[in-house]
Amino acid sequence: MNVLIAYASKHGATQGIAERIGSTLTAEGFPVTVRPVEEVDDVTHYDAVVLGSAAYALHWMHAATAFAKRHHRDLAERPVWLFASGPLGEDTVDKEGRDVRESSEPREFDKFADELNVRGDHVFFGKWDPESEPVGLMEKIMEHLPGNPRGSLPAGDFRDWDEVEAWAHGIAEELRAG
Template identity: 55%
Template sequence: MRILVAYATRHGATAGIAERIASRLSADGIPAEAHSVTDVDDVALYDAVVLGGAAYMAHWLKDATTFAKRHQQELQNRKVWLFSSGPLGNDAVDKNGEDVLQSARPKEFSELQTLLQPSGEEVFFGAWNPDTPPVGIGERLIRLAPASREALPAGDSAIGTPSMHGLTT
C-alpha cells in the first residue's frame, strides 16, 4: 500500500503536520509521501490519500477543496482521510465548555463527507509565527490588535500524530 499525504498550507504548519503523518506511516512500514496539493497531478499512483489543509475562519484553504473536487472520482475509489489545522493554542475546551477542535472543523468537511466518504477526519491545533508576513486582510487586522502577540500563542501545538481511525496503529 502506498499513501499520498496531500496538503494545502499558507505558512507551513500544515505541511509540517503532513510530513509528520507521512513519516509516521513510513516508520510503521507503510510507504507514504507528503506533497503539496499544487504539486500533485495524479493520484493513480497511490492506494490511499490523506488530504489536509489549513483552516481559517472555519474554512479550509481553497487549494485543498479544489484538489478534492478535481480528483473526486479517483478519491472515491480509494481510502481517504481528511485533516485540518487551524485553531491556535492548546486548550481543548473553550471558556463556554465547547470542544475547540470540534468547533474548528472546516465547513467544507460536511460536503466532502458526501463526496468522498472518508474513513476518518482529524482537526489539529495550528501554529502561528508572529514574525512571518501576514497573508490576507484577516491576518493583517489581527496583527494590528495590541494584545495579539500575547493572546495568540506562537508555535505549533500539533506535536502528536493520532491514529487517523485505522491509518496507523
C-alpha cells in the first residue's frame, strides 16, 4: 500500500513531523513518499494520503488547503489523515481549561472531514526559532509592530516525537486492517 505524506511548512517544523510520520510508516513496511504539497501533481498513484500543514490563526496554510481542493475527488476515494502543527509552549491546557490541541484545531479539519475520506486528524505542538528569518508578509509586518509580537512567541522545539510516532503507528494499524 503506497502512502503519500504531503505537507505545507513555513519554517520546517511541519516538514519534520511529516518526515517522522514517513519514517515510522516506512519502518512499518509501507512504501512512503514525503513531499511538499507544491511538488505533488497527482495523488492517484497512492493508496492512502496523510496531509498536514502548519496552522496559523486556526487555519492551515493556503498551499495545503489549495492541495485538498485541487485533489478533492481523488482524496475522497482513498483513506486520508490530516494533521497540523502550531501550538507553542509546554502548557497542554489553556486559560479556560481546554486542551490546547483542541482549541488550536484548524477549521479545515471540520471542512474536509465532510468532503474527503478522512480517517483521523491530529494537532501536534510545533517549533519556533525567534532568530529565523520572517517568512511572508504577515511575519514581516509583525516584526515592525510595537512589542514585536513575533519575538514574543515561546521559543523552542515543542514537538513530541513519541506522540507523532504513536499517531503514525495508529495509521499503520488502520491501513493493515483495511
